[in-house]
Amino acid sequence: MGKDSLGEFELLVLLACMRLGEADAYAVSIVDEIFARTGRDIHRAAVYVTLQRLEKKGLISTRLGAPVAERGGKARRHVRVEAAGTEAVRLSRQALRNMWTGLGTQLEDR
Amino acid sequence: MNAPRLARLLLRTCTPADLREDTLGDLEETYRRRVKAGAVRAWFVTVGDALLIAAAMCWRRLTSLGGSGLMTLHALDLRLAARLMYRQPLLTLTATIALTVGIAIATVGFAMMEALLFSRLPFEGGERFLFVHASQEPGGGPAMLSPDDYLAVATQATALEHIGGLTGSRENAVLPSGEVAVVTVAGMTPSTWQFVPHRLRAGRPFAASDGVSGAGPVALVREGFARAHIAEPDESVASMVSIGGVRHEVIGVLPDDVKFPNSPDFWVGVDEGFLAGRSRPDSDVRLLGILAPGASLDALEAQLEVIASSREPGRTDEGALRLVATGFTDMGPMGRDLSIVSVVVVVLVLLVIAANVGNLILARSFARTREFALRAALGASRGRLVTQVFLEVLLMAAVATAVGTVSAQAALRLFNTMDELPFWVNFAGGSRTTLLVMISAVAAAAVAGISPALRATRTGLTGCLEPGGGRAGDVSFGRIAGVMVITQIAVSIVMIHGALVVAQGFQKFTGASLDLPRNVLTSYLNVNVVRAGAPGVRAEPVTAAELERLIAGLPGVEAIGIGTALPRHSPRGVPVQAEPTGDSLPAAARPAPEVEVSQGYFDALETRVLSGRVFGPSDLLDQALPVAVINEPFARKFFGSASPLGRRFRVSAPDGEGPWREVIGVVPDLGMSVGDETLAAGYYVPLSAQTNAAYLAVRTAGDPMTFVSAIRQVVLDRDPAFVFNRFERLEAVAHEDRDFFKWFSMALIGIGGVTLALALAGVYAMMSLIVTRRTREIGVRMALGASTFGVLRTILGRAAVQVAIGGFAGAVLALLSLNLRSALVSRMGAGAAWTLPTVLFLLVCAGLAATWLPLRRALSVQAADALRAD
Numbered sequence: 001m002g003k004d005s006l007g008e009f010e011l012l013v014l015l016a017c018m019r020l021g022e023a024d025a026y027a028v029s030i031v032d033e034i035f036a037r038t039g040r041d042i043h044r045a046a047v048y049v050t051l052q053r054l055e056k057k058g059l060i061s062t063r064l065g066a067p068v069a070e071r072g073g074k075a076r077r078h079v080r081v082e083a084a085g086t087e088a089v090r091l092s093r094q095a096l097r098n099m100w101t102g103l104g105t106q107l108e109d110r
Numbered sequence: 111m112n113a114p115r116l117a118r119l120l121l122r123t124c125t126p127a128d129l130r131e132d133t134l135g136d137l138e139e140t141y142r143r144r145v146k147a148g149a150v151r152a153w154f155v156t157v158g159d160a161l162l163i164a165a166a167m168c169w170r171r172l173t174s175l176g177g178s179g180l181m182t183l184h185a186l187d188l189r190l191a192a193r194l195m196y197r198q199p200l201l202t203l204t205a206t207i208a209l210t211v212g213i214a215i216a217t218v219g220f221a222m223m224e225a226l227l228f229s230r231l232p233f234e235g236g237e238r239f240l241f242v243h244a245s246q247e248p249g250g251g252p253a254m255l256s257p258d259d260y261l262a263v264a265t266q267a268t269a270l271e272h273i274g275g276l277t278g279s280r281e282n283a284v285l286p287s288g289e290v291a292v293v294t295v296a297g298m299t300p301s302t303w304q305f306v307p308h309r310l311r312a313g314r315p316f317a318a319s320d321g322v323s324g325a326g327p328v329a330l331v332r333e334g335f336a337r338a339h340i341a342e343p344d345e346s347v348a349s350m351v352s353i354g355g356v357r358h359e360v361i362g363v364l365p366d367d368v369k370f371p372n373s374p375d376f377w378v379g380v381d382e383g384f385l386a387g388r389s390r391p392d393s394d395v396r397l398l399g400i401l402a403p404g405a406s407l408d409a410l411e412a413q414l415e416v417i418a419s420s421r422e423p424g425r426t427d428e429g430a431l432r433l434v435a436t437g438f439t440d441m442g443p444m445g446r447d448l449s450i451v452s453v454v455v456v457v458l459v460l461l462v463i464a465a466n467v468g469n470l471i472l473a474r475s476f477a478r479t480r481e482f483a484l485r486a487a488l489g490a491s492r493g494r495l496v497t498q499v500f501l502e503v504l505l506m507a508a509v510a511t512a513v514g515t516v517s518a519q520a521a522l523r524l525f526n527t528m529d530e531l532p533f534w535v536n537f538a539g540g541s542r543t544t545l546l547v548m549i550s551a552v553a554a555a556a557v558a559g560i561s562p563a564l565r566a567t568r569t570g571l572t573g574c575l576e577p578g579g580g581r582a583g584d585v586s587f588g589r590i591a592g593v594m595v596i597t598q599i600a601v602s603i604v605m606i607h608g609a610l611v612v613a614q615g616f617q618k619f620t621g622a623s624l625d626l627p628r629n630v631l632t633s634y635l636n637v638n639v640v641r642a643g644a645p646g647v648r649a650e651p652v653t654a655a656e657l658e659r660l661i662a663g664l665p666g667v668e669a670i671g672i673g674t675a676l677p678r679h680s681p682r683g684v685p686v687q688a689e690p691t692g693d694s695l696p697a698a699a700r701p702a703p704e705v706e707v708s709q710g711y712f713d714a715l716e717t718r719v720l721s722g723r724v725f726g727p728s729d730l731l732d733q734a735l736p737v738a739v740i741n742e743p744f745a746r747k748f749f750g751s752a753s754p755l756g757r758r759f760r761v762s763a764p765d766g767e768g769p770w771r772e773v774i775g776v777v778p779d780l781g782m783s784v785g786d787e788t789l790a791a792g793y794y795v796p797l798s799a800q801t802n803a804a805y806l807a808v809r810t811a812g813d814p815m816t817f818v819s820a821i822r823q824v825v826l827d828r829d830p831a832f833v834f835n836r837f838e839r840l841e842a843v844a845h846e847d848r849d850f851f852k853w854f855s856m857a858l859i860g861i862g863g864v865t866l867a868l869a870l871a872g873v874y875a876m877m878s879l880i881v882t883r884r885t886r887e888i889g890v891r892m893a894l895g896a897s898t899f900g901v902l903r904t905i906l907g908r909a910a911v912q913v914a915i916g917g918f919a920g921a922v923l924a925l926l927s928l929n930l931r932s933a934l935v936s937r938m939g940a941g942a943a944w945t946l947p948t949v950l951f952l953l954v955c956a957g958l959a960a961t962w963l964p965l966r967r968a969l970s971v972q973a974a975d976a977l978r979a980d
Contacts, residue, residue: 044136045166052129076132
């Protein structure tokens with residue numbers, strides 16, 4: 001895989017952001033989404049670092065929302081998946097599909 | 111209901127500004143969710159979250175800089191630190207040396223702690239070896255186990271894979287050549303041998319059959335010993351060696367690196383019958399256990415508790431039985447205490463050193479206030495400024511760590527050469543030592559760097575850049591630092607004075623010109639001691655008188671004597687009171703050493719009798735009148751210029767008075783108490799029949815060491831269990847004392863020197879700070895016509911007061927501590943009268959040297975420059 005291809009965790013975070021949509025995608029909800037769909041209890045610190053990395057790669061952009069009372073008056077940082085991010089997810093899916101092809105029998109045997 | 115303050119603080123401090131808002135918001139949100147399930151748990155989980163996030167953010171900030179992360183971030187700071195170190199060599203050298211000393215001491219202390227607490231037998235499975243101790247409750251005294259007790263432990267302690275017995279002793283060995291040698295012997299149940307990793311040089315190891323009652327005595331021998339005293343390994347096998355009076359067949363030769371259990375010359379089998387409950391072992395057998403793989407010490411202790419409680423209650427006179435297991439290498443409370451002491455000393459020394467270095471750094475940081483202000487004005491945060499100072503000290507600490515650990519390794523190698531050290535103890539230091547030293551170095555750098563930097567950048571940095579602006583903040587040399595300087599000066603005086611006194615004692619000790627013969631052989635021996643239980647040993651031990659008679663009969667022996675002390679042994683003094691003459695009042699008792707000697711003692715030492723006579727056969731009889739032979743200093747001290755012959759004296763101790771003893775002769779000072787003239791006056795009394803420990807002195811025709819074997823042989827023929835300790839020439843007597851003097855003196859000089867250096871570093875730091883702070887004031891005063899003396903008095907005032915207080919306290923303590931030192935080393939003396947004034951003079955000189963550079967800087971201040979500087 002190329003240098004800029006997505007890591008497994010990056011892919012999970014991007015997929016969670018895409019599922020949640022810009023309005024609901026922020027660190028806490030991303031953690032919840034990944035846990036709900038994969039059962040993986042990831043730490044928020046990992047999400048922060050990954051979001052920073054994805055933003056630096058230009059795959060996502062973030063913006064601060066309005067202050068929220070239940071967050072002690074603090075705003076949420078909403079995540080938006082950019083076109084480059086969507087394209088990266090697509091490429092990852094294609095790569096995985098290619099690797100998947102022909103392995104069905106073996107996996108069933110297991 | 112806000113998230114924990116600690117968690118918020120962590121995030122505020124560690125997250126970048128652009129992420130702070132939402133990370134804090136996320137923290138609040140998750141905390142409020144969690145708190146519904148329990149406030150306490152929510153608190154801990156949230157703080158844990160914050161810690162992880164903070165750590166991740168810090169790491170991200172470092173690595174996001176690309177390349178070499180930390181180095182990239184602080185490359186400029188490090189370069190600046192290196193340049194500052196180069197441009198201020200004196201400060202750099204002082205601080206680095208101080209830190210080096212601290213790190214070296216820390217390395218030694220931590221290595222000692224690691225060796226004492228974490229040593230393990232150096233072979234596979236060694237950590238499973240342990241001892242089982244039997245004691246009686248209450249009281250905790252040792253308990254004698256019955257054969258049934260041994261059987262119970264051997265069969266019911268299933269957590270043990272093996273149980274056996276060990277002994278250790280020094281014995282006489284009569285070798286195949288007829289040579290007699292004192293050897294170290296390890297007794298071991300033969301079945302234990304299979305658990306000790308080894309490879310034989312020749313022969314066979316112990317077999318289970320060697321431990322059966324009635325089996326012939328067999329022994330394994332160390333290769334080095336076999337080569338030196340028996341034969342080549344292959345030829346040594348099947349040799350017969352008498353060990354402790356019992357003939358053993360050598361069945362195998364082991365390489366020198368096999369040292370279990372006590373670095374012996376010979377391993378002999380111990381009858382295993384006691385483990386089967388058939389017999390009671392020798393009283394000195396220690397019960398050795400080897401834990402089964404996977405079994406824990408706790409499980410074993412639980413089993414031992416059950417076994418002990420199942421034994422007959424009150425089976426001993428004292429109480430119930432208690433069985434306890436301890437690791438083979440467990441040093442017990444002594445090891446733990448020593449470790450605690452060494453760690454406490456290390457921490458204290460490091461703290462003092464770090465505080466001193468911190469004072470130096472504070473002085474320099476204060477001088478750099480303008481630089482800090484400029485950097486702050488250009489956008490550097492206070493944290494960045496503090497980090498820079500910390501990195502400077504860290505750089506010095508890194509150099510100090512490299513030098514300090516290498517120096518410490520040299521000292522630790524010396525420790526490892528100590529004869530009495532168990533073979534498994536290694537002071538080389540391991541991973542724990544390395545880790546602790548590194549933590550200590552960083553901690554010392556933090557104490558020495560961060561605190562001064564925080565003080566120097568405390569407030570109002572920008573004010574320094576304004577025209578006529580003063581120094582930033584109220585940076586001052588604190589009271590604690592002042593007290594520390596005073597304490598260090600006092601301690602250094604005590605140490606250095608002590609070192610000089612000991613050195614003088616050492617010089618007198620080694621330089622004393624004693625008129626003694628050179629052909630005298632000596633040995634320390636225990637007479638009248640029955641060695642019970644040793645098989646084949648006659649129950650009646652040889653007596654001192656018999657010993658003299660046996661050895662005197664050897665050809666070439668010119669004279670033999672026995673005494674409780676030999677020249678240079680310096681026995682402790684007892685209070686002696688001379689009998690008053692005529693109407694004079696009885697004099698107060700004064701200390702004088704007493705030595706018990708046999709009739710031949712003076713002859714063996716070729717003693718010239720100055721007047722009167724020495725002891726004859728009638729003086730040694732039980733009903734003989736108490737008499738004494740005194741030495742010349744004793745005659746002068748107690749009887750003045752009058753003839754002492756016929757005069758009487760007695761021991762006048764608080765717990766009772768001895769009989770009056772009549773002086774029958776005077777001999778020269780035979781080195782009664784070399785090194786301490788106050789105890790040179792001593793006397794000799796006839797050897798008591800009850801004396802057990804004494805020294806043998808044999809004057810021979812020719813080299814005395816060639817008589818060792820013959821003397822051993824003739825005594826062993828009479829008493830096979832009699833053990834001579836080391837033989838040595840008379841002139842080598844008390845070389846341990848000489849070594850002790852040397853080491854004690856060197857240690858005191860070392861510690862005193864380091865303490866003085868630290869104290870002077872403190873004085874230097876204080877003076878530097880004062881001059882730096884008051885440059886402007888000095889300039890103005892000089893401009894207004896103040897005299898040089900006036901300026902000097904102002905500047906020197908505080909330093910002079912501290913040096914004076916420290917010097918006075920140190921002098922008083924030094925004099926007081928003489929008594930303490932004399933209690934430790936009886937022959938040390940009080941030192942020459944010039945000792946203390948010399949130390950004080952040295953202190954003044956050193957103090958002046960420490961203040962010279964700052965003073966020179968102060969006196970060179972020009973008013974115009976000083977005013978322009980601000």
